[in-house]
Amino acid sequence: MSDSALHPFGDALLDNPIWNSLTTSHAHLAVGSHIGQGLARRYPAEVGPLSAFQEPTPAAYADLAAIVPEGDVAVLFLEDQPEIPAGWQLLRGGTLVQMVCPSIPEQPPLDDTIVLMEAADIPEMVALADLTEPGPFRHDTAKLGGFLGIRVDGRLAAMAGQRLSPTGFAEVSAVCTHSSFCGRGCAQALVAAVTRNIRAEGRTPFLTSLEANTGAVRIYRQVGFVVRRTFQLAVIKPPSPGIKRVSRISTLR
Structure with a gap:
């Protein structure tokens, strides 16, 4: 099923x-x-x-x-x-698989601190997206709002934010982690944090991922997302x- x-x-x-x-x-x-x-x-x-x-x-x-x-x-x-x-x-x-999160996820434990991304962070955000290719990300993508990040020793290690926004919904997007910081639980923690923020705004979180990106889909499932449908x-x-x-x-x- x-x-x-x-x-x-x-x-x-x-x-x-x-x-x-x-x-x-x-x-x-x-x-x-x-x-x-x-x-x-x-x-x-x-x-x-x-x-x-x-x-x-x-x-x-x-x-x-x-x-x-x-x-x-x-x-x-x-x-x-x-x-x-x-x-x-x-x-x-x-x-592509479209996934939705029907409930408020637990925030997983994380040794690092999640911070709100600001305009001054955009060059680093673009550089991280260019390196990791989480999907289309350009200079003003971050201005769509809701972007959070994790810094390790001053470096931007990971980020996630919001993109599409049909009425009543918000898309979790641009989930990416620098290869030097994989395995720390950054992606799961950031997806959960962005999802919780969307829920707090009274909207339903959803996201879109390549079906072939099984690692990402597994993380989204761990947060509580379920597949709704597919696109081409x-x-x-x-x-x-x-x-x-x-x-x-x-x-x-």
Whole structure:
């Protein structure tokens, strides 16, 4: 029996989490051609390449092509294997698992101190993400909020924070540990701490992981996360750009 059968989380917002984040709590960040009428949405490039549409139609791909900056990519969570239009390049795929945490987890013991990440920490956070590749992470990703870290002898050893935010939910994201500090329990402690903070805000925590990353999935299960469903990852690059009509409602401060 699957976890989703044991824990039937049926909220439709999680079935299209990027789109529903960009049309609810993060609507002020949405980049789109003809905002309010366009068929595609995207986070600002400095936040990251997460992109979405309600349905993967040719018209939606055309709208998406108009809002991806030249040289950048779009990252999609799709229902099925991607069938991208001619001219697009599929750079990476794979099965993603979406997990939710139905209860408040215990905070596991940790010898190190968990601290709140601040703006001054961003260069180190970007460097750690570049080294460990926890998923898309750029200069302003941390400004989405809720990022916690662990420092060992002054060095940023591990971090985790929040990303997507459909109404009533918050995604635990950017979970990563420097290789020099693996085995200390940092990841489990940080995921539990971020999850507890989300719960304290009255929201339901969820996260997204590559199914093949069994080590990470095991840690998430230890915290209390269960699998809700799967998606197909598509990291895609649009055709050579033509004239783009891009609208942005707002940017992060």
